[in-house]
Amino acid sequence: MSLLKFLIDRCAGHRLAVWLRSEGDDVLESRERGADPGDRTLLEWAVAEQRVLVTIDTDFGELLFSEHRSHFGYAYLVLREMSTVTPSL
Numbered sequence: 001m002s003l004l005k006f007l008i009d010r011c012a013g014h015r016l017a018v019w020l021r022s023e024g025d026d027v028l029e030s031r032e033r034g035a036d037p038g039d040r041t042l043l044e045w046a047v048a049e050q051r052v053l054v055t056i057d058t059d060f061g062e063l064l065f066s067e068h069r070s071h072f073g074y075a076y077l078v079l080r081e082m083s084t085v086t087p088s089l
Helices: 014-022 039-048 059-066
Strands: 005-008 026-029 052-055 074-076
Touching (some): 039 052, 059 074
16 A cells, blocks of 8 residues: 655656655656656646655745645755765764
């Protein structure tokens, strides 16, 4: 049984999708549907399919909060530069 349903924007990355799937979540990557359809269409897909939209694209904030667009959930990821992280042994 799936815990959550996600739509992963292509900019959020395939590795995230793989990890969420390994945790048992229902994951759709936008890249699986072909060329980038644009932010509004991604948001429409997420709402229609009751998926949380996961992205690193700041433009979605404009759509959701300034234009008051509907959504089923929104996760904005802030990524840090991995080369600056020192692994602990």
